[in-house]
Amino acid sequence: MRLNRRRFLGTAAASAALLSSPIALGQKRPRVVIIGGGAGGATAARYIAKDSDGAIEVILIEPSRTYYTCFFSNLAIGGFQPMSKLAHSYGTLASEYGVTVVHDWASAVDREKKVVRLAGGDAISYDRLVLSPGIDFVKGAIEGWDVTAQTKMPHAYKAGTQTQLLKAQVEAMPEGGTFAMVAPPNPYRCPPGPYERVSMVAHVLKQRNPTAKILILDPKEKFSKQGLFMEGWENHYTGMVDWLTDEFTGGVQRVDPNTMEIVLEDETIKADVCNVIPAMQAGSIAHQAGLTNEAGWCPIVPATLQSQMDENIHVLGDATQNGDMPKSGYSANSQAKAAAMAIRHALTGSRAFKPRFSNTCWSLISPDNGVKVGASYVATDEKIAKVDGFISQNNEDDALRKQTFEESLGWYAGMTADMFG
Ligand SMILES: Cc1cc2nc3c(=O)[nH]c(=O)nc-3n(C[C@H](O)[C@H](O)[C@H](O)COP(=O)(O)OP(=O)(O)OC[C@H]3O[C@@H](n4cnc5c(N)ncnc54)[C@H](O)[C@@H]3O)c2cc1C
Known part of the structure; x- marks a missing residue:
């Protein structure tokens, strides 16, 4: 062959x-x-x-x-x-x-x-x-959305042109406009990823468009590093971010990429930017x-x-x-x-030796304000099992948050060198 x-x-x-x-x-x-x-x-x-x-x-x-x-x-x-x-x-x-x-x-x-x-x-x-x-993405997970809609309602959950598109859309939002995220159900790639994204969008809007609003429409009742993100949004982006679960909205019924509408149980939201992250x-x-x-x-x-x-x-x-x-x-x-x-x-x-596994997920909330969650793991007969873990705490001082962000920069350099040589 x-x-x-x-x-x-x-x-x-x-x-x-x-x-x-x-x-x-x-x-x-x-x-x-x-x-x-x-x-x-x-x-x-x-x-x-x-x-x-x-x-x-x-x-x-x-x-x-x-x-x-x-x-x-x-x-x-x-x-x-x-x-x-x-x-x-x-x-x-x-x-x-x-x-x-x-x-x-x-x-x-x-x-x-x-x-x-x-x-x-x-x-x-x-x-x-x-x-x-x-x-x-799971086909049909969100009525009205498929990959042909990703140019209007980007997921930006595979990096590259999707990331650039979402960034450009956020920067071009009208004054006082609405950024809506349709967050994914568990399990999905990078549990803190949607919420770090909201922090980054809020950072951009705070500089360029401070009367804009961010809505997170979330099928989940809780999410990764929730206390840390909530604290960060309250402190740095006061009044900008609303996190709405299905219990409150009745869930996203469908989206319309042509009209930029998100239909909830009793209400239709018109968004200027809609970041749809479907089930995976x-x-x-x-x-x-x-x-x-x-x-x-x-x-x-x-x-x-x-x-x-x-x-x-x-x-x-x-x-x-x-x-x-x-x-x-x-x-x-x-x-x-x-x-x-x-x-x-x-x-x-x-x-061959018994493997040990590690993970840390870093997130940036605002400039020099990094947080992390991580653990080590071992292989048991049934699963890869968590053995211990750590997480950043609320109310940490600025120096520690800066150090955590710098750690993440070092991790990125090491990680990509480990992948690509
Ligand atoms: C917004 C965001 C932020 C994130 N932040 C972090 C973070 O801070 N830290 C962290 O650890 N992780 C983070 N992640 C998660 C991380 O990117 C993924 O978990 C990781 O890339 C998974 O690696 P993978 O090898 O499974 O898949 P990928 O890295 O996606 O690689 C899959 C590759 O397979 C290729 N492929 C697919 N199908 C085929 C095919 N049929 N034939 C040939 N090639 C194919 C694709 O082109 C792709 O290059 C983040 C993710 C997102 C979306």
Whole structure:
């Protein structure tokens, strides 16, 4: 089976090798194919390639040449980071670590034959497959909204043009206008993400449009770091933010992207900007591959991240149903290292240890006002289980909040270096 070389980005040596020996079933080195070059997939690619010293061939399939991190994308909306700082490429993974990067969509996984089919028509065989496709939105979750509406009512929950669009819309809001967020139900990517976003939007409006209003229409009765966000909104954006749960509104019945209306049980709201974040599920390739459960997520074996449906496939990050770990970039990165160790053990006999997992979710509420929540985790037989945790406290002094924000900047630099080299 041949790969189309034009879709490769790799070292000169890798390209030369492909010229003389097209990738075929029955190759000598064991091969790991990774679908998705985000927090989980890029980390797994780097760790498997780096720690196996070339003993394992690593092929990463990712349609985009530039990965925009969702983490810190809210800060871009708030004007605290330029969009260019969120952009990362795959060049170092190819040139320094010998990862073959194929820019294409994986369109199907043939688990029987252990082959991934690409939208461009090629097919790649694997010994182990890693799936880290992130999330997709549940179809029909909000009546009147589908992905064709995302240019009018952006989700900005996959970073890049969506982030830029939402930022531009906020900046162009009429004086005294309304920003409405339709918040997602659990479970979803980045539990504090919607509320950090509200903080960043409030920061922009406070400077440019202080009589504007922010409405959060939320199906949940509580949310991550709620006390910290509520305190921050009260102190820094007094009277600007209203958080309305379904109990109060009766729930969002439907939206109309053409009229910018949000229909509630007894009322219709007209918004100037409407940020719709629908219910989520594992990325669609996981469904195609038959790796999802009734809830739409991929159950995994906690210690190795192997799919409970197929021991030759490891699932990482947001797509997993793992137990206690939240859907975050840090979680995906941490899980990727455990999976990389298990894969090297399975394919080369290298030593494997009991994994420990970590996560911290930082959020910026206002300038230099950072908060965090985090925990460490172990793999039990049933799930990835939380063993201890920490959270910022209300009424912390300015110096501590600044230190927490600076910690988050250090984390971002370390995290992206860990993913992309
Ligand atoms: C606003 C916001 C703020 C956030 N802030 C933080 C934060 O501060 N800290 C934190 O830790 N996390 C944060 N997150 C969450 C974090 O971005 C995700 O949890 C993380 O990216 C998940 O990693 P992943 O590998 O599962 O998916 P992703 O990083 O989304 O990667 C998935 C990749 O798979 C590719 N893909 C999908 N389908 C296919 C296919 N069929 N074929 C080939 N490739 C495919 C996609 O193109 C994508 O590049 C935030 C998220 C949002 C939305």
